[in-house]
Amino acid sequence: MDFDDNYFMKKALMEAKAAFEEGEVPVGAVIVANQKIIARAHNLVERLNDVTAHAEMQAITSASNYLGGKFLHNCTLYVTLEPCPMCAGALYWSQISRVVYAADDKKRGMNVMGSKLHPKTTIKGGVLAEEASDLLLRFFNARRNLN
Numbered sequence: 001m002d003f004d005d006n007y008f009m010k011k012a013l014m015e016a017k018a019a020f021e022e023g024e025v026p027v028g029a030v031i032v033a034n035q036k037i038i039a040r041a042h043n044l045v046e047r048l049n050d051v052t053a054h055a056e057m058q059a060i061t062s063a064s065n066y067l068g069g070k071f072l073h074n075c076t077l078y079v080t081l082e083p084c085p086m087c088a089g090a091l092y093w094s095q096i097s098r099v100v101y102a103a104d105d106k107k108r109g110m111n112v113m114g115s116k117l118h119p120k121t122t123i124k125g126g127v128l129a130e131e132a133s134d135l136l137l138r139f140f141n142a143r144r145n146l147n
Helices: 005-021 053-068 087-093 129-146
Strands: 026-032 037-040 075-079 098-103 123-125
Touching: 005 026, 005 037, 005 053, 005 075, 005 098, 005 129, 026 053, 037 053, 053 075, 053 087, 075 129, 098 129
Parallel strands: 075 098, 098 123
Antiparallel strands: 026 037, 026 075
């Protein structure tokens, strides 16, 4: 059975919801190879007290360990928020084949910050963007109400 971008983005959204429940910025990611999820991750910045513990970074490490190598050729990253420049840089070096993201990050995303992916990497945005944006809005509205 062939799964589509919506199917895998829903799996990334499940990771984002886990982050939300843990008090992390709700960003989730999965990496897929041959129609199989080989890595699942969500933000762990607060838990690990590490500004680099973004969902994408965690997923890249997990997928590299699974594959036994540093390159993510023939893999697709599904992430609920447009990657930031740090994550875009890591994705560049991983040579991942494809990146699919949900919501745009109009303040700190790779597109607005001028970051580039590997020339062979294809990118697609807007997949289940409304669901991802709603989760982010709920998280930040709740945070503002606490302060």
